[in-house]
Amino acid sequence: MNDLSGRLTAEIPSLVLEGASFLHRGQVLLSPLDLRLTGCCRTLVMGPNGAGKSLLMRLAHGLLTPSKGRVHWEGRTPRQAMVFQRPVLLRRSALANLSYALAVNGTPRRLRKPRAREALERFGLATLEKRPARVLSGGEQQRLALARAWLLDPEVLFLDEPTSALDPAAIKAVEDAVQEFHQRGTRIVMSSHDLHQARRLADDVLFLCRGKVIEHAPAETFFTAPASSQARAFIRGDLVL
Amino acid sequence: MSDDANAFQTALALILGRDPDLVGIVMLSLQVSLSAVLIAALIGLPLGAALALWRFPGHGVIVVILNALMGLPPVVAGLSVYLLLSRAGPLGELGLLFTPGAMIIAQIILVLPIIAALARQQVEELFQEYREQLTSLGLSRLRMIPTLLWDARLGLVTVVLAGFGRASAEVGAVMIVGGNIDGVTRVMTTAIVLETSKGNLPLALGLGLVLLSLVALVNAGAYLMSETARRRLG
Amino acid sequence: MQHKARIAMTAVSLLGLSMAAQAQDGERHITLASTTSTENSGLFDAIIPQFTETTGIDVRVVAVGTGQAFEIARRGDADSLLVHDTVGEERFVEEGYGTERADVMYNDFVIIGPDGDPAGIADAETVAEALSLIAEAEAPFASRGDDSGTNRAELRLWDSAGVEPGGEWYRELGSGMGPTLNTAAGMDAYVMSDRATWVAFDNPRDLELLFEGDDALFNQYGSILISAERHPHLKHDLAEQWHAWLLSEEGQQAIADFEVKGQQLFFPNAKQ
Numbered sequence: 001m002n003d004l005s006g007r008l009t010a011e012i013p014s015l016v017l018e019g020a021s022f023l024h025r026g027q028v029l030l031s032p033l034d035l036r037l038t039g040c041c042r043t044l045v046m047g048p049n050g051a052g053k054s055l056l057m058r059l060a061h062g063l064l065t066p067s068k069g070r071v072h073w074e075g076r077t078p079r080q081a082m083v084f085q086r087p088v089l090l091r092r093s094a095l096a097n098l099s100y101a102l103a104v105n106g107t108p109r110r111l112r113k114p115r116a117r118e119a120l121e122r123f124g125l126a127t128l129e130k131r132p133a134r135v136l137s138g139g140e141q142q143r144l145a146l147a148r149a150w151l152l153d154p155e156v157l158f159l160d161e162p163t164s165a166l167d168p169a170a171i172k173a174v175e176d177a178v179q180e181f182h183q184r185g186t187r188i189v190m191s192s193h194d195l196h197q198a199r200r201l202a203d204d205v206l207f208l209c210r211g212k213v214i215e216h217a218p219a220e221t222f223f224t225a226p227a228s229s230q231a232r233a234f235i236r237g238d239l240v241l
Numbered sequence: 242m243s244d245d246a247n248a249f250q251t252a253l254a255l256i257l258g259r260d261p262d263l264v265g266i267v268m269l270s271l272q273v274s275l276s277a278v279l280i281a282a283l284i285g286l287p288l289g290a291a292l293a294l295w296r297f298p299g300h301g302v303i304v305v306i307l308n309a310l311m312g313l314p315p316v317v318a319g320l321s322v323y324l325l326l327s328r329a330g331p332l333g334e335l336g337l338l339f340t341p342g343a344m345i346i347a348q349i350i351l352v353l354p355i356i357a358a359l360a361r362q363q364v365e366e367l368f369q370e371y372r373e374q375l376t377s378l379g380l381s382r383l384r385m386i387p388t389l390l391w392d393a394r395l396g397l398v399t400v401v402l403a404g405f406g407r408a409s410a411e412v413g414a415v416m417i418v419g420g421n422i423d424g425v426t427r428v429m430t431t432a433i434v435l436e437t438s439k440g441n442l443p444l445a446l447g448l449g450l451v452l453l454s455l456v457a458l459v460n461a462g463a464y465l466m467s468e469t470a471r472r473r474l475g
Numbered sequence: 476m477q478h479k480a481r482i483a484m485t486a487v488s489l490l491g492l493s494m495a496a497q498a499q500d501g502e503r504h505i506t507l508a509s510t511t512s513t514e515n516s517g518l519f520d521a522i523i524p525q526f527t528e529t530t531g532i533d534v535r536v537v538a539v540g541t542g543q544a545f546e547i548a549r550r551g552d553a554d555s556l557l558v559h560d561t562v563g564e565e566r567f568v569e570e571g572y573g574t575e576r577a578d579v580m581y582n583d584f585v586i587i588g589p590d591g592d593p594a595g596i597a598d599a600e601t602v603a604e605a606l607s608l609i610a611e612a613e614a615p616f617a618s619r620g621d622d623s624g625t626n627r628a629e630l631r632l633w634d635s636a637g638v639e640p641g642g643e644w645y646r647e648l649g650s651g652m653g654p655t656l657n658t659a660a661g662m663d664a665y666v667m668s669d670r671a672t673w674v675a676f677d678n679p680r681d682l683e684l685l686f687e688g689d690d691a692l693f694n695q696y697g698s699i700l701i702s703a704e705r706h707p708h709l710k711h712d713l714a715e716q717w718h719a720w721l722l723s724e725e726g727q728q729a730i731a732d733f734e735v736k737g738q739q740l741f742f743p744n745a746k747q
Contacts, residue, residue, distance in 0.1 A: 063377065080377075082377040088373065091474050092392075100388075104379065104384075105378075329551055329552075336708075420506075422535040423520070440677040442657075
C-alpha cells in the first residue's frame with residue numbers, strides 16, 4: 001500500500017457537475033448546479049440541515065443520478081470510497097468486514113488478512129479484530145468504516161457528516177484519519193455543519209443553502225470574508241433556514 | 242378421556258422401544274422433508290433476494306402470486322404433481338410416482354413459495370440498509386445477493402424453519418404422490434392418517450407426539466444455532 | 476464460512492436426490508392399487524410376505540378408495556388392481572384397460588349402529604327392511620359418500636329398499652371407511668361397513684354390529700390384470716405372477732388363514 005502513497009496529486013481527475021439538479025416527487029431538492037472540483041485538496045461541504053449536502057455527496061459519488069444535467073469525471077473515473085454518517089457495517093467480525101471489502105475489489109485471498117490487520121492496527125482497532133462489527137461503539141464503528149475506506153486506497157474519499165454522532169475523542173480520531181488520507185494523496189470531500197471542524201480541516205468550502213450552492217471559496221476567504229448574507233449568518237452562528 | 246393419557250404412554254413406548262418400522266418411518270419423514278426444504282432453500286433464497294433487489298414489469302404480480310401460493314392446499318400440490326408424474330402425464334417416463342422422489346418434489350412446491358416470499362421481505366429490509374454502502378464498494382446487484390443472504394442469515398433460519406414446518410406437517414401431498422406404501426413411502430403424517438382410519442386413536446396420537454418432538458428437536462437445534470450466532474454478532 | 480455452508484447444503488441435497496433415485500429402482504416389485512378395507516384390516520401384511528417368499532417379488536400397496544384405485548390403474552400408475560366393485564371391474568375390462576378379471580375372495584357388509592338401536596333394525600329379516608326402518612325413523616346414517624366400492628354397494632342397497640336417501644339424517648361424509656366409522660361413533664349414527672374393517676376397527680365406542688347375514692350384503696373382491704397393450708411399460712410378468720398366486724391354492728390358503736381377533740375376515744372363492 002505504501003508504494004501508492006507517493007502518487008502524484010495531479011493525476012486525480014476533476015469532478016464536473018453540469019446543470020445537475022435533483023427532484024423527488026416534484027420537489028426540487030437540489031437546484032441546477034454547475035460545479036468543478038479539482039486538485040487534491042480538502043473540500044468541506046457546509047450548510048444548515050436540509051441544505052442538500054448529503055444529496056450533493058451522493059450525486060458526486062454516483063449513488064444517485066441527477067434528475068437533469070450530468071455529473072462526470074474528466075478523463076477517467078477515479079477510485080472512490082464513501083464514509084457515511086452512520087457507518088454501515090456487515091454482520092461479521094471487524095476483520096471480516098475489512099477482508100470483505102478487499103475481496104470485493106479483487107485482492108488475492110492470501111493478501112486479504114494481512115492487509116486487513118494492518119489497517120486495523122493503523123486505526124487503533126487491532127485488539128477488536130474478532131469482535132462483531134455491530135457491537136463496537138459508535139466511534140469504533142466509524143474508525144472501522146475509515147479503515148475499510150483506507151484499504152480501498154481511494155483517490156477521492158467522500159465523508160458525509162462522519163462525526164455528527166460522535167464524542168470529542170472519536171471526532172479527533174476521525175479528523176486524524178482524514179488528515180492521514182490527505183497526506184497519502186487522497187482528495188477529500190466532506191460534509192459537516194461544524195464550523196470549528198471546517199476551520200481545522202478545510203482547504204476550500206462549498207456552502208449550500210436550500211438546495212443551492214451559495215459560495216465556493218478557499219477556506220480562508222470563506223471564514224474571513226464570506227460573500228453572501230447566508231454564509232455570514234451561518235458563520236456568526238445565527239439560525240439559517 | 243383415557244385416550245389422551247394412552248397417547249402419551251404410546252408415544253413414550255414408541256420412542257423408547259425404537260421399533261424398527263417406526264425408525265424407518267421417522268428417517269424417511271426427515272429425509273423427504275429435509276431434502277425438500279434444502280432444495281427449496283437453494284432455489285427460494287436467491288429467488289427471494291432477486292425479487293427484493295430488482296423491480297421489473299410484473300414484479301408485483303409475481304410477489305402476489307408467491308404470497309398466495311403460501312396458502313396452496315397440500316392436496317392441490319399433490320394432485321398437480323400426481324398428474325405430472327403419472328404415466329399418462331408429461332413426466333411419466335421418469336417413473337417417480339409412488340417414490341420418495343415424488344414426495345420431495347411435491348413438498349418443494351409447497352415450501353418454495355414460503356421460503357421465497359419470506360426471504361424477499363428479510364432481504365429487502367437489509368437491502369435498504371446496505372444498499373448505499375455496497376453500491377459504494379462497487380458491487381453490482383447480482384454480486385450483492387450472496388452478501389445480503391449471508392448477512393440476513395439469522396432471519397433466514399426462521400424462514401427455512403417455517404418451510405420445514407410446512408413440509409413435515411403436511412399430509413395431503415405426500416399421501417397422493419407417495420401412496421403411503423408400507424416401508425417405501427410411508428411417513429409420519431400418512432402413518433397417522435392410516436392409524437386414525439383404523440380407529441387406533443392412541444397410536445395415531447402417539448405418532449403425532451413423536452412427530453411433534455421431532456419437529457421441536459429440529460427447531461431447538463436451529464434456535465440454539467441462531468441464538469449463539471446472534472449473541473456473537475450483536 | 477459462507478463457502479463451507481454452501482458446499483454442505485449442496486452435498487445434503489444431492490444426497491436427498493440420490494436417495495430418491497435409489498428408491499425407484501430397488502429390487503423386483505410391483506405396485507398394487509387396492510382398497511383401504513384390505514389394507515386397514517391387515518390382510519396384506521399377512522399374505523404379501525408369503526408371496527414374496529415364494530417368488531422374490533415385493534408388492535407395494537397403494538390403498539385408496541375404489542374409484543381412485545380404478546383411476547390410478549387407468550392412468551397406468553399401478554401394475555395390478557385388487558378391488559371390490561364387480562360391476563366397475565367388468566366395465567374396466569370391457570373398456571380395454573384390463574385383460575382379465577378373476578374372483579379372489581369375498582367378505583360381507585354389515586350394518587353397524589348405536590347399541591340402543593333406535594330404529595330397531597336388529598330384528599329385520601332383510602337388509603332392505605333394515606334400511607327402510609332407518610329411513611322411517613330418520614335415524615342418523617353415515618354414508619361414505621366417496622364413490623368407493625362400499626359406497627356404490629350401499630347406494631344399490633338403498634335402491635333395492637326403495638328408499639331415496641337424503642335429508643337431515645343422511646350424512647354423506649366423503650371419507651374412507653375408517654374415518655366414516657370414527658365419525659359414526661362420534662355421532663351415534665348407523666353405518667354400513669365391510670366386515671374386515673369393522674372387526675379390525677379399534678374405536679367403536681357405543682357402536683355395535685346390528686345386522687348381518689343377508690345375501691345382498693355379499694362383498695366380492697376381484698383381481699384384474701392390466702392391459703399390456705395400453706400400458707406396455709408396466710411389469711406385466713410380475714403382475715401376472717401375483718394374480719396367479721392369489722388364485723392358487725397357496726394364495727387362497729393364505730387368505731383363509733388370516734384372522735383378526737380370532738375371526739376369519741376374507742373367504743377365498745377363486746374358481747380352481
